[in-house]
Amino acid sequence: MSLGVLLALPFLGALLCAALYRSSRTVQALAALGANTAAFLLLLSFAPGVIGAGEVVTAKLEWVPSIGLNANLFLDPLGWMFAGLILGIGLLILIYARFYLSPADPMGRFYAFLMLFQGAMLGIVLSDNVLLLIVFWELTSLSSFLLIGFWRARPDAREGARMALAVTAGGGLALLAGVLVLGNIAGSYDLTTILGEREIIQSSPLYPLALGLILVGCFTKSAQFPFHFWLPHAMAAPTPVSAYLHSATMVKAGVFLLARMWPVLAGTDMWFYSVATVGLVTMLIGAAIALFSNDLKALLAYSTVSHLGFLTMLFGFGTPMAAVVGIFHILNHATFKAALFMIAGNIDHEVGTRDARRLGGLLTLMPITATVGIVAAASMAGFPPLNGFLSKEMMLEQAAHTIWADLSWLVPVLATIAAALSVAYSLRFLVHVFLGPKRLDYPRTPHDPPPGMWLPPALLVVLVIAVGLFPAAIAGPLVQSVSGAVIGAEPPYFALKMWHGFTPALLMSALAIAAGAAILWRYAAAESVWTRLPIPVAKALFEGFMRRLVETSYSLDSAIHNGSLQRYLAILFVTAVVLAAGGALTGGGSLTGDRATIPANPVAIIGWLAMIGATAAVIWAQRRRYLALIFISVVGLVVAMGFVHLSAPDLALTQVSVEVVTILLLLLALNMLPRQPPPVSSARRRARDGLIGAVGGVAAGLAAWAVMTRVPNDPISSFHWANAYSGGGGTNVVNVTLVDFRAFDTFGEIIVLGIAALAIFALLETATRGVSGYRLLHWKFETVNSPERHPMMMVVATRLLLPLAIIVGLYIFLRGHNLPGGGFIAGLIFSIAMLMQYMASGFEWADRRARVTRHSLISWGVIIAAATGVGAIVFDAPLFSTAFAHFQLPLVGEFELATAMLFDLGVAITVFGAVMLALAELSHVAQRAEGTIEDDTPMDVDPSRGPREEPA
Amino acid sequence: MNHLIVLPVLLPAFVAALIMLFRRYTLRIGRTVSIASSLTLLLTAVFLLVQASDGSVASYALGDWRAPFGIVLVLDRLSALMLLLTATLSLLVLWYAIQTDLDRRGWHFHSLFHFQMLGLNGAFLTGDLFNLFVFFEVLLIASYGLMLHGQGAERLKAGVQYVIINLVGSTLFLIAVGVLYGVTGTLNMADMAVRVAAIPPQDQGLLRAAAAVLMSVFALKAALLPLHVWLPRTYANTSPAVAALFAIMTKVGVYSIIRVMTLVFGTGAGEAAWAPAEWMLPAALLTVVIGFAGLLAARGLRDLAAFALIGSTGTLLVAVSLFDEAALAAALYYLPHTTLAAAALFLVTDSVQRRRPENGDSLVPGPRFVSSEALSVLFLMTSIAIVGLPPLSGFVGKLLILEAAQPLPSAPWVWSTILLTTFVGIVALARAGSTLFWKSAAIGEGPLPAARWQRTADLMPATTILLLLAILTVLAGPAMDYMDKAAAQLFLPTAYIEAVLGGQGR
Amino acid sequence: MSLLVEIIVSLLLVLGGGFALVGSWGLARLPSLMTRLHGPTKATTLGVGSCLIASAIYLPWTTGTYTAHEFLIALFLFITAPVSANMIAKAHIHRQGWRLDPNPADDIVEGLPQTGGPTGWATFWCPPGRQWMGSSLVDGDCIEPPGGSGAS
Amino acid sequence: MLVKLFPHPGLTALLILVWMLLLNNFTLGGLLLGALLGILIPALTAVYWPNRPQIRFGWPILGYLAIVFFDIVIANFQVARLILFRRSKDLRSRWLVIPLELRSPEAIGTLAGTISLTPGTVTSDIAADGRSLLVHMLDVEDEAWEVARIKSRYEARLLRIFQ
Amino acid sequence: MIELALKLAFACVSIAILLNLYRLLAGPSRSDRILALDTMVINAIAIIVLFGISQLTTLYFEIALLLAMVGFVSTVAYCKFVLRGDIVE
Amino acid sequence: MSIEFLVASTVAVLTAAGIFLCLRGRTFPVVLGLTMLSYATNVFLFSMGRLVVNRPPIFDEAATDYADPLPQALVLTAIVIAFGMTALVVVLSLRTYLETGTDHVDGDSAPEEECEER
Numbered sequence A: 001m002s003l004g005v006l007l008a009l010p011f012l013g014a015l016l017c018a019a020l021y022r023s024s025r026t027v028q029a030l031a032a033l034g035a036n037t038a039a040f041l042l043l044l045s046f047a048p049g050v051i052g053a054g055e056v057v058t059a060k061l062e063w064v065p066s067i068g069l070n071a072n073l074f075l076d077p078l079g080w081m082f083a084g085l086i087l088g089i090g091l092l093i094l095i096y097a098r099f100y101l102s103p104a105d106p107m108g109r110f111y112a113f114l115m116l117f118q119g120a121m122l123g124i125v126l127s128d129n130v131l132l133l134i135v136f137w138e139l140t141s142l143s144s145f146l147l148i149g150f151w152r153a154r155p156d157a158r159e160g161a162r163m164a165l166a167v168t169a170g171g172g173l174a175l176l177a178g179v180l181v182l183g184n185i186a187g188s189y190d191l192t193t194i195l196g197e198r199e200i201i202q203s204s205p206l207y208p209l210a211l212g213l214i215l216v217g218c219f220t221k222s223a224q225f226p227f228h229f230w231l232p233h234a235m236a237a238p239t240p241v242s243a244y245l246h247s248a249t250m251v252k253a254g255v256f257l258l259a260r261m262w263p264v265l266a267g268t269d270m271w272f273y274s275v276a277t278v279g280l281v282t283m284l285i286g287a288a289i290a291l292f293s294n295d296l297k298a299l300l301a302y303s304t305v306s307h308l309g310f311l312t313m314l315f316g317f318g319t320p321m322a323a324v325v326g327i328f329h330i331l332n333h334a335t336f337k338a339a340l341f342m343i344a345g346n347i348d349h350e351v352g353t354r355d356a357r358r359l360g361g362l363l364t365l366m367p368i369t370a371t372v373g374i375v376a377a378a379s380m381a382g383f384p385p386l387n388g389f390l391s392k393e394m395m396l397e398q399a400a401h402t403i404w405a406d407l408s409w410l411v412p413v414l415a416t417i418a419a420a421l422s423v424a425y426s427l428r429f430l431v432h433v434f435l436g437p438k439r440l441d442y443p444r445t446p447h448d449p450p451p452g453m454w455l456p457p458a459l460l461v462v463l464v465i466a467v468g469l470f471p472a473a474i475a476g477p478l479v480q481s482v483s484g485a486v487i488g489a490e491p492p493y494f495a496l497k498m499w500h501g502f503t504p505a506l507l508m509s510a511l512a513i514a515a516g517a518a519i520l521w522r523y524a525a526a527e528s529v530w531t532r533l534p535i536p537v538a539k540a541l542f543e544g545f546m547r548r549l550v551e552t553s554y555s556l557d558s559a560i561h562n563g564s565l566q567r568y569l570a571i572l573f574v575t576a577v578v579l580a581a582g583g584a585l586t587g588g589g590s591l592t593g594d595r596a597t598i599p600a601n602p603v604a605i606i607g608w609l610a611m612i613g614a615t616a617a618v619i620w621a622q623r624r625r626y627l628a629l630i631f632i633s634v635v636g637l638v639v640a641m642g643f644v645h646l647s648a649p650d651l652a653l654t655q656v657s658v659e660v661v662t663i664l665l666l667l668l669a670l671n672m673l674p675r676q677p678p679p680v681s682s683a684r685r686r687a688r689d690g691l692i693g694a695v696g697g698v699a700a701g702l703a704a705w706a707v708m709t710r711v712p713n714d715p716i717s718s719f720h721w722a723n724a725y726s727g728g729g730g731t732n733v734v735n736v737t738l739v740d741f742r743a744f745d746t747f748g749e750i751i752v753l754g755i756a757a758l759a760i761f762a763l764l765e766t767a768t769r770g771v772s773g774y775r776l777l778h779w780k781f782e783t784v785n786s787p788e789r790h791p792m793m794m795v796v797a798t799r800l801l802l803p804l805a806i807i808v809g810l811y812i813f814l815r816g817h818n819l820p821g822g823g824f825i826a827g828l829i830f831s832i833a834m835l836m837q838y839m840a841s842g843f844e845w846a847d848r849r850a851r852v853t854r855h856s857l858i859s860w861g862v863i864i865a866a867a868t869g870v871g872a873i874v875f876d877a878p879l880f881s882t883a884f885a886h887f888q889l890p891l892v893g894e895f896e897l898a899t900a901m902l903f904d905l906g907v908a909i910t911v912f913g914a915v916m917l918a919l920a921e922l923s924h925v926a927q928r929a930e931g932t933i934e935d936d937t938p939m940d941v942d943p944s945r946g947p948r949e950e951p952a
Numbered sequence B: 001m002n003h004l005i006v007l008p009v010l011l012p013a014f015v016a017a018l019i020m021l022f023r024r025y026t027l028r029i030g031r032t033v034s035i036a037s038s039l040t041l042l043l044t045a046v047f048l049l050v051q052a053s054d055g056s057v058a059s060y061a062l063g064d065w066r067a068p069f070g071i072v073l074v075l076d077r078l079s080a081l082m083l084l085l086t087a088t089l090s091l092l093v094l095w096y097a098i099q100t101d102l103d104r105r106g107w108h109f110h111s112l113f114h115f116q117m118l119g120l121n122g123a124f125l126t127g128d129l130f131n132l133f134v135f136f137e138v139l140l141i142a143s144y145g146l147m148l149h150g151q152g153a154e155r156l157k158a159g160v161q162y163v164i165i166n167l168v169g170s171t172l173f174l175i176a177v178g179v180l181y182g183v184t185g186t187l188n189m190a191d192m193a194v195r196v197a198a199i200p201p202q203d204q205g206l207l208r209a210a211a212a213v214l215m216s217v218f219a220l221k222a223a224l225l226p227l228h229v230w231l232p233r234t235y236a237n238t239s240p241a242v243a244a245l246f247a248i249m250t251k252v253g254v255y256s257i258i259r260v261m262t263l264v265f266g267t268g269a270g271e272a273a274w275a276p277a278e279w280m281l282p283a284a285l286l287t288v289v290i291g292f293a294g295l296l297a298a299r300g301l302r303d304l305a306a307f308a309l310i311g312s313t314g315t316l317l318v319a320v321s322l323f324d325e326a327a328l329a330a331a332l333y334y335l336p337h338t339t340l341a342a343a344a345l346f347l348v349t350d351s352v353q354r355r356r357p358e359n360g361d362s363l364v365p366g367p368r369f370v371s372s373e374a375l376s377v378l379f380l381m382t383s384i385a386i387v388g389l390p391p392l393s394g395f396v397g398k399l400l401i402l403e404a405a406q407p408l409p410s411a412p413w414v415w416s417t418i419l420l421t422t423f424v425g426i427v428a429l430a431r432a433g434s435t436l437f438w439k440s441a442a443i444g445e446g447p448l449p450a451a452r453w454q455r456t457a458d459l460m461p462a463t464t465i466l467l468l469l470a471i472l473t474v475l476a477g478p479a480m481d482y483m484d485k486a487a488a489q490l491f492l493p494t495a496y497i498e499a500v501l502g503g504q505g506r
Numbered sequence C: 001m002s003l004l005v006e007i008i009v010s011l012l013l014v015l016g017g018g019f020a021l022v023g024s025w026g027l028a029r030l031p032s033l034m035t036r037l038h039g040p041t042k043a044t045t046l047g048v049g050s051c052l053i054a055s056a057i058y059l060p061w062t063t064g065t066y067t068a069h070e071f072l073i074a075l076f077l078f079i080t081a082p083v084s085a086n087m088i089a090k091a092h093i094h095r096q097g098w099r100l101d102p103n104p105a106d107d108i109v110e111g112l113p114q115t116g117g118p119t120g121w122a123t124f125w126c127p128p129g130r131q132w133m134g135s136s137l138v139d140g141d142c143i144e145p146p147g148g149s150g151a152s
Numbered sequence D: 001m002l003v004k005l006f007p008h009p010g011l012t013a014l015l016i017l018v019w020m021l022l023l024n025n026f027t028l029g030g031l032l033l034g035a036l037l038g039i040l041i042p043a044l045t046a047v048y049w050p051n052r053p054q055i056r057f058g059w060p061i062l063g064y065l066a067i068v069f070f071d072i073v074i075a076n077f078q079v080a081r082l083i084l085f086r087r088s089k090d091l092r093s094r095w096l097v098i099p100l101e102l103r104s105p106e107a108i109g110t111l112a113g114t115i116s117l118t119p120g121t122v123t124s125d126i127a128a129d130g131r132s133l134l135v136h137m138l139d140v141e142d143e144a145w146e147v148a149r150i151k152s153r154y155e156a157r158l159l160r161i162f163q
Numbered sequence E: 001m002i003e004l005a006l007k008l009a010f011a012c013v014s015i016a017i018l019l020n021l022y023r024l025l026a027g028p029s030r031s032d033r034i035l036a037l038d039t040m041v042i043n044a045i046a047i048i049v050l051f052g053i054s055q056l057t058t059l060y061f062e063i064a065l066l067l068a069m070v071g072f073v074s075t076v077a078y079c080k081f082v083l084r085g086d087i088v089e
Numbered sequence F: 001m002s003i004e005f006l007v008a009s010t011v012a013v014l015t016a017a018g019i020f021l022c023l024r025g026r027t028f029p030v031v032l033g034l035t036m037l038s039y040a041t042n043v044f045l046f047s048m049g050r051l052v053v054n055r056p057p058i059f060d061e062a063a064t065d066y067a068d069p070l071p072q073a074l075v076l077t078a079i080v081i082a083f084g085m086t087a088l089v090v091v092l093s094l095r096t097y098l099e100t101g102t103d104h105v106d107g108d109s110a111p112e113e114e115c116e117e118r
């Protein structure tokens, strides 16, 4: 429980700081400090148990138990040590940052990010579940991204942040894969369980995979070769961030994980050769680059890379003793490196530059800063009696005994060279910055910063000295206890002391110091050699890779999504056909079934010929649109006749009426589409499309043939046939199916129509404005039009036909339940009748006389249909249940009333409303194109009124 | 009899029709009714989810005609989940649309919106294949209306493509349903499941061809490669708020794949078991790749969001097309996450573009804009969700998918694809965000330019979505419990079939 | 009785089919639209008419149920056919008059006769001063259409 | 009031007749419904038929119908002969201009329809002042005679029907 | 006898439809095609009536009725389009 | 020759024409193509109930054979939906043309596709 509180405190601090974004800087700092201090104190309270007695504090909480992702926390000595570093150094950094940041910097945001990062870091070291660990791991990547990019206006900050995120979060993904594999080998994702499964894990065939993936995660985070390049660019962050992330926390996460996993992963050749080698190489390269870096922060950054390599190498050795040394050095490095970063920050802050070539002689100008810096740098160099010396000695001792591929000299020699380089760059920091003559060209006049900025590093330097002098007393118990946790057993005997006697390590150490001093002495010469070395710049490689990634993505994207509907449709058709063919071929079976076919009579064949001819004509006339419309009518007519022939009178009725409405619609729209023939596509394109069409057509035809020639498989429609009259009260089974058995489909269908009308309305309502309105206003007709708008003959005929059509429509509606017909067809007939009226006497004239709004017709239609359905619920029958009864009235005789007819009424009304809304709106727009004419007569020629306008 | 199950279909129909009636009066009535109805739908969905969570399958025989003869609505865990997701998302989008006056910028927004919900809910509830087609059409045509809402040249052009390609899709749907009826003699999916198992060998080819075409239709909706091609232009050119609602549209395709495959062509389908979807896994993997590559290639936030949708839906499809119980459970967890996350990204996109009069959504640095701080946080959180980084549910979802894929032979492909594309996603979104918020900040630290849009109320819906994702993360355990059981229910459809075929009705 | 009915019905059927064919034959072979326009009236009037009468006699006689829908079909056709013909003729003389798809075999080449009144034919006549709507070829007042106009 | 209820009494009658023909069997209920529709539909659609032609019902109408029917049959045979046996170039097809005395659009419409229904003649256009019809005739021997035939045989009768 | 007469009538009307198709495809003017289509619809009505007689059913006559009405509307619309470009104005 | 063959080949021809037209570059032929496809689909769906001559699904105790009513009902629904969709797509094409000045489906005034002027 208290572990939960411990973990929550930094996050709470982050929230608090974010919430206080308007408060004063001090309040914000106090909020962050408060949270951090509380956490630190809480952590200290665990010390007696964890460090003293070796207890492991746990807190268990199930999160996603089904995959073993638990929010389990545990605090063992290793975790305690890291938590101590995180919270302890964090505390100092918070104080330091309060004074370091300028008033222009948003302090609240900074602290929020920093506390977020702290929480994430703490999460890593407290997790008892590897999946949970990944959560925090990635959270550190994210929060460090924010911190590095804190000075968002600086391009280097943005780039550095992105690079750090890409590398560390990307590595985190590899780590995720790794721990998933590991967890599956071990049978659990709980660390405590995994740590007990060394045998199983190391003998598993998946061990190399898991190891490799986990190491990628560790190496990226800890900036190990070849992933080392991101770290220096992360130095664009404000110095407190660098000090925090790159001394004690972020980059140590990788090392932490190496230590954490050490008991189960270490000890194999694979571990040794991969981890130790990478560490060694990194140590060398980092040190070399650090030596020749002029930016103090870059120098420190590469030094960090080098020291992380140092640690990695130690853990890579796989021996308990090496692990002990590693743990000790983690502590030491954190102290002197954090101090050094802050010192570098102070110099930058006060002098206005971090370029080592422009510095020197600061000892007298900034005595406190310089003193602290010199001690810390000396520790980094490994000078006695500082803590850096102790752990470096021990490392060299370990290196001296390490045999790499039967080469006993390799590791000691390389380690010594690295140590020498380390001495050199440390001395360079020390000498080129603080010593030497004062310079006159500093950007600013340097003096010591306020205590808030030198106290934190000073405090750390006190530790550096104290540990150096009294290692066993101060660090001994901690190292002892942590080593036990890492090794998973009683650690080997070790002595933290200055003098081990004349050991090979001492010799190596001395050599290193001498060589390092020599290098610094001949620094200029060394530098000129270095600059001539052809070293590939990792950053450029990385950026090149990223650029190529973006370019590839871009060309992939534009190659695939070229915006051509023609291509998209071709893809769709081809995919469907290929899939269908694949299904048919793998499924097998026969094409033709056992059902007897019906011989075709000559009339049917002639209809078929008409259909083929008309279809061919449509294709031929596709660019002569008016003709195409006439031809397509024939197709519709033949289809309707086919429905007549094949016992589908309802379909024929519907087809006939839909057909005419569609044609009217197309004619209305056609009038306003450009009439000049569009360019034809190339012969190749046409051939391709023809091929796709032919294959698709054949596929559809074969499927139709295959089904039609098969004996039906006991279709459910026999139930519909049997129950239409008895249960649905109608003899027209199709209609009963529509309004009763499958009324829900019909309900959806009228809604589709209603929505179509709404969408059409919404589209056209605006057509008279803007660009479109302009285009309409400046419409140029391409042909001569007759001046006669409302021919008399037509008007006269319509006067008779409108009532006739309405009565026919009503009849069709009423009989629909028993004979072909129904609401939909009736609705269409009413629409056609009204459209006839519109055509005859004009939109304005007819519309002014219309009494209902078309919108409300649609609404009412839907409401009636739905309400009919709901009516059933009132009687606790399911939605759309129907009732019907036969009534006997005097004079009238027997008649039937069915609720389904009410539903059908809703259908008819909706259809009528929708069709009228769509076509009326279209006519309205068309009329706009012609300009409005005062029009109050139903026909142009009306002899009964005499000539309308006397000729001149 | 429990009639509550029809409410998700009935209420939107009534409300849409009523709003249409009242359109002459103030918009306020429309808004009030719209919000009230959406809230009701949310409550209903919660209630139905609770009802379904005990594992029972409720079958509602419309018109009192028993299955397979009439149409049935079926409520199981999956459909309840989809209903809740729809209700949640639509309420949030509605909120946003009202906040930003989107509903003023064209006709009939609220009616179309409710018709859209009607279509979605109907599709999720129906137990009948043809009825599914009908509701596909309802939701599609409503989506056409919404997609075009507000108009403008680019939107219209994209709309033409969207409409046409979906019309072709509908044609294919009909053909597939037709053959399935012709071969099996039924339309009810449960009944079809029973009959498919007994289809003789000589009809197998026909059956599978039809099933494959049906899958291609669903894949079109779900934006599965190579049928995803329509999506970027459509989603990038509609108003982002509508695109946010459309995040659920691809899930209709996914839902349909899950439903039809597990129920009709699942383990019990005899020879045809799983056959119609064998091609899906490679396609889904490529979809993820294309989606995340598009994220890198995007030159505007809208493109970015569209590709993020493709990529994350692709990830979902990867999990689905493993056709494994654990993977399906993972997919079901990931499904609401990806829907909401994509929606949030679209909403953020809209908020950004609304505040940048000159540069709109394009990923170029421009002057600082109002509430860019808040938006940068939202963008960051949304990106985290979309990419699947901790601490949001996307991470849990991907984790679940990886974990589920592990024992399967296709694991290497699934793992490498998901992990590598996540990496690409991180890179891409970091690029985009740093350009948009950091680089822009660098350009003008001066006073904020006067913008049309000064309020911050429009950030609330996206914030709420992130909050919901956080809740989904924290409650991943109980959620997975539900998803596990839902997946189990899908993989053993006997209860479903019994509930449907043994249900009431004349 | 039944033989008589059979004979009548058969005659009507043959007559109906025959006239439908003659009408369409005319449509196919006559040289110009205006002459072709005479063909379909046969299909309408005697062709379909005879068939309808045949049906009206035959179906009640065989099935015993009377039906009157034939008369309605006839009624509709008789109302609509002349209007269709009129509109087709108008369309035709309009296109021919403006030489939009000239056909040498057609009847308008030498022009329509004068109306005998002060105005032209409705298809062409535009009252002076009124813009000839929808015509980009004609900008100001009426111009003289090529075929037929008023006496004035 | 009565005019409002029965704007077109003839139409009402026609609708009732059509309804009964549609129903196809005579019931009192059907008739009542037909009567209702016969009244309702013209009343509802009256706005689209604003003028009210005065028609004299009775024998003249029946006589007219009989003549037209007779002419249709005869003319059909005549035209069939022309189509089948006359060579195209020998067809003497002509335009006829028929000056009108009829003034009501309904009456002119009826005349035009009659002319078109009887084979061999097609009403093609009307003068813009409504005072003459343009009729195309398939084969004309004597134009003046044909015009006179139409005027006397049809128009004169229609003048009597449409007052 | 009726059988034979029906066959004859069917044959006549079918050939008539083929002739209509010829005119429809051959044109040459728009009016020719409209006319051909109009005639084809009328012949289709005849076919339906003949079909009714041959199958002894009146069930399909409403289709003929509707065709009569609808054929008219579409013919008029096609003509109106030729005349005015706009069919509803 | 059987009716089944006629219907199947009708489906094939209509589908082929529909696909070909759908793949054209201008909205109008595409609309034609969609119309053709919808004819094809309707006939196809209808044929799924198998073909029967003059056995309309009007219930009659005496009838022994009948056309399958269900596909007919489905086709009716499909026709209506296709009508609504066609109406929408027609208006949309028109509206897009008015707004953009081009009737190319991709909205380009100068289409990228390979073209030859006729």
Ligand code: NA
Pocket (backbone or CB within 6 Å): A633, A636, A659, A660, A663, E070, E071, E074
């Ligand atoms: Na037509």
Ligand code: NA
Pocket (backbone or CB within 6 Å): C038, C041, D115, D116, D117, D118, D119, D120, D121, D122
């Ligand atoms: Na005539």
